Each structure stands twice: as C-alpha cells, then as structure tokens.
Amino acid sequence: MTASRTPTTEPASPAPPKPDRVRYRPGSLEIFGVVLLLAILLRGPLASLLGQPALQSWATVFIAICVQATPFLVLGVVVSGAIAAFVPASWFSKVLPDRPVLAVPVATACGAALPGCECGSVPxxxxLMDRGVRPSASLAFMLSAPAxxxxxxxxxxxxxxxxxSMVWARLISGLLxxxxxxxxxxxxxxxxxxxxxNPAKSEPGQPNWRVFLSTILGDFTQAAGFLVIGAAAAATFKTIVPAHVMEGIGASLLxxxxxxxxxxxxxxxxxxxxAFVAASFxxxxxxxxxxxxxxxxAVDVKLFAMQAGIFGRKFAVRFAPLTFGVAIVVATTVGLIFWGWQ
Incomplete structure (x- = not known):
C-alpha cells in the first residue's frame, strides 16, 4: 500500500511593489504664470484697488527697494558663482595660520574675498572644517563674508x-x-x-561652467525670494504703522x-x-x-535653520544666541561712537 503524497502548494510570490506616485509640485515658473494670468484677468479691480493712496505708497516703497537692490544682488551671485566654480576650497585652508589667536582674524579678513550672501557662507x-580649518576660524569667516x-x-x-560713515561703521561692526x-x-x-x-560627495568631472550656472541660479532664486519678502514687509510696515508710532520708537534708542x-x-x-531696506526706515x-x-x-531665521541642518541642532541653539547678543552690543557701541545718541 503506497502512501498518498499530499500535494504541496508553493507560497505565492509577493506582488511587485507598486511604484510610488510622483506628486506634482508646481515650481516657481508655474506659480509666476498663474499669478500673472490672475493679474491679467483681474486687471480692472486691481487698477481701482491700486488707486488707493495707501497702496500707492506701499507700491512706491516696494518697487524702489527692489529696483535699487537687484543690480547688487545679481552682481553678488555672479561673483559668488565664479568663486564656487573656479576657486578651490583648499585655498582658504592654506592661507590660515595654525594658531587660533591668529587664525580667527585672518579668516575674518578673508571674508572680503567672498562677494556672496550669507546663504553661501554656511556651506x-x-x-573649510572638512579641510582641517579650526571651527572658530571657519565660523569667523562665515560671519564676516556676508558683512x-x-x-x-x-x-x-x-x-x-x-x-x-555708515560704510565704515558697518565694516567695523562686521569685523568685530x-x-x-x-x-x-x-x-x-x-x-x-x-x-x-559625513564624507563629502562630489561629482568628478563636472564642468566648471555648470557649477557656475547652477550656483548663480540657486543663489539668486533663494536670495531674490527673501529680497521680495523683505521689501514687501518693509513697505507694509511703513504703510500700516502710523508715523507717530515710528517717531516714538525712533526717539528711544533702546x-x-x-x-x-x-x-x-x-x-x-x-x-x-x-541696506536699502534699512535706509527706508x-x-x-x-x-x-x-x-x-x-x-x-550674522543671524536670522534662515541662517538658524541652515546651521541646524548642517552643523546640528546642539550647535545652532548655542551659536545663534551668542551671535545675536554680540552683534547687538558691538553695533550699538560702534554706532554710539560714530553718531552719539542721535
């Protein structure tokens, strides 16, 4: 008598995972197109709305700040892109002394060699730290370069x-x-x-012109966005806040x-x-x-986020308050030396 063999069922192979759906996220060009289309469709109501004196004053301040600042912003990102593409990062580590008491002031002076905004100074x-530069010297360079x-x-x-005299006062305050x-x-x-x-990941063989163009595009997109926001905030502040309130604040140095x-x-x-936003007050x-x-x-909300992302949160929560306090004390002291209590 032969034993009946029970048929074995092979486990079904798992179904291949479904590919993740790529969510469409509109870019800046699409958003700009939508805003432009809405402006064209609503040009009648917008024209009557912009006829209000308050909005005319807001638009005047906003456009003046943007028009004055844009050429310097463009020049800055072009030079910054050229440095990123054609100046090796090792150059800075070669010129810095080993002694901290000398490395910090030399790194601070080297900030004049980086005509870019603070967004580029953090990476x-x-x-520089990856190349062996002391953290104190690298951080001093990070603070002086945009200032x-x-x-x-x-x-x-x-x-x-x-x-x-504001130029000299700003130079001295930034250095100190x-x-x-x-x-x-x-x-x-x-x-x-x-x-x-983490080990830095680089793309060997990437053409310098591509690094140059990508740096320009990234820096300008980021910096221009903050410029527009800042100009709009300054214009709104000047339009909404009554003149007597600003005069009262201006009368108190503190x-x-x-x-x-x-x-x-x-x-x-x-x-x-x-500087153009500051001059508008x-x-x-x-x-x-x-x-x-x-x-x-030296320190703002975007720099705090960038420093926390690159150097870590423990660093950012200690470095940002230190920088904020030192910058206020130094600028106030330098300002009083230059202009007194006016």
Whole structure:
C-alpha cells in the first residue's frame, strides 16, 4: 500500500511593489504664470484697488527697494558663482595660520574675498572644517563674508548716500562681531556640539561652467525670494504703522535697537540688499539701522535653520544666541561712537 503524497502548494510570490506616485509640485515658473494670468484677468479691480493712496505708497516703497537692490544682488551671485566654480576650497585652508589667536582674524579678513550672501557662507564654512580649518576660524569667516565683502559695502554706500560713515561703521561692526564670536567659540566651543561630518560627495568631472550656472541660479532664486519678502514687509510696515508710532520708537534708542534687531532676525534679508531696506526706515536713528545691518548677516531665521541642518541642532541653539547678543552690543557701541545718541 503506497502512501498518498499530499500535494504541496508553493507560497505565492509577493506582488511587485507598486511604484510610488510622483506628486506634482508646481515650481516657481508655474506659480509666476498663474499669478500673472490672475493679474491679467483681474486687471480692472486691481487698477481701482491700486488707486488707493495707501497702496500707492506701499507700491512706491516696494518697487524702489527692489529696483535699487537687484543690480547688487545679481552682481553678488555672479561673483559668488565664479568663486564656487573656479576657486578651490583648499585655498582658504592654506592661507590660515595654525594658531587660533591668529587664525580667527585672518579668516575674518578673508571674508572680503567672498562677494556672496550669507546663504553661501554656511556651506563654505562647513567645507573649510572638512579641510582641517579650526571651527572658530571657519565660523569667523562665515560671519564676516556676508558683512564686509566689497559688494555689500558698495551697496551700503549707494543706499546711504548722505551718510558715508555708515560704510565704515558697518565694516567695523562686521569685523568685530566675527572676531569676538570666533574667539569666544574657541574658548567655549565643544566638539560634541557639532554634528559628525559625513564624507563629502562630489561629482568628478563636472564642468566648471555648470557649477557656475547652477550656483548663480540657486543663489539668486533663494536670495531674490527673501529680497521680495523683505521689501514687501518693509513697505507694509511703513504703510500700516502710523508715523507717530515710528517717531516714538525712533526717539528711544533702546526701542529702536530692539526693534531693528528683531526685524533683522525675522525678515532674513540678503546682505547685498538689506541696506536699502534699512535706509527706508527714515524715523529710525542711525544706531538702530546699524544694528539691523550687523545682526542680519550674522543671524536670522534662515541662517538658524541652515546651521541646524548642517552643523546640528546642539550647535545652532548655542551659536545663534551668542551671535545675536554680540552683534547687538558691538553695533550699538560702534554706532554710539560714530553718531552719539542721535
């Protein structure tokens, strides 16, 4: 008698995973097209709406800031793209001394060699650390580059035509802020506060012109967006806030310093365009405007997010308050030396 063999059933092979649906996300070009189409369709109501005196004043301030700042923004991203494409990051590590007391001021002075905004200085500082540069020197370079480079100083001179001393005051404030923060970080900074470095992924053989164009496009798209937001915020602030309130704030040195420091942190303007926004606050004293121009390139909401993403949250929550406090104290002191209590 033969035992009956029970047929075995092979397990069914799992079904191939369904490919994830690619969600369509409109880009800036599509959004711009939709806005332009709506403006054309609603040109009648918009024309009557823009006829209001308040909106005319808002549009005048907004357009003036954007038109004045755009040429310097374009020039800045072009030069920044050229440096990213044709100047190796190792050049900076070769010129920096090994001693911290000397490396920090040399790195601060090297900031004049990077005519770009603060958005590009953060990843460059990270690359410098990857090449063996001390964190304190790399951070000093990160703070000085967007504050004292020639394009920023020329833009400041154009924005403050009647006050050429603002250029020197901004230069000194930016240098001192970077120096002091760098030296303090050399004393209190801890390696465990920094996120462990990952090996940098590069694309060998990528043409320099492609790096040049991609850097220009990325920097301009990011910086121009913040410029538009900042110009709109400044125009709205000047239109909505009554003149007597601004005059009251401008009459108090403490209030004007606190207000401009807070606006610099929140607006997150590009350093190549912030001078035109600062100059538009006609009732704020020069000391308050200098605080705005010193705090903005050193610490703001977008820089805090970028530093937390690149260096880690432990670093950002310690470095941002330190930079914010030093920038306010330095700018206020320098401003009082230049202009007194006016």
């Amino acid at each position: 460059i500082s990270n690359r 004292i480079n020639p394009i920023v100083l020329v833009a400041t001179a154009v924005a403050f035509t009647g006050y050429p 802020t970077a120096l002091i923060v760098g030296w303090i970080w050399e004393r209190i900074g801890r390696p465990e506060w920094m996120r462990p470095k 209030l004007s310093v606190l207000l401009m420091a807070g606006l610099a942190f929140i607006l997150a303007l590009c350093s190549e365009a912030d 006609s009732t704020i004293p020069m000391v308050g405007k200098l605080v705005f121009l010193t705090v903005g390139p």
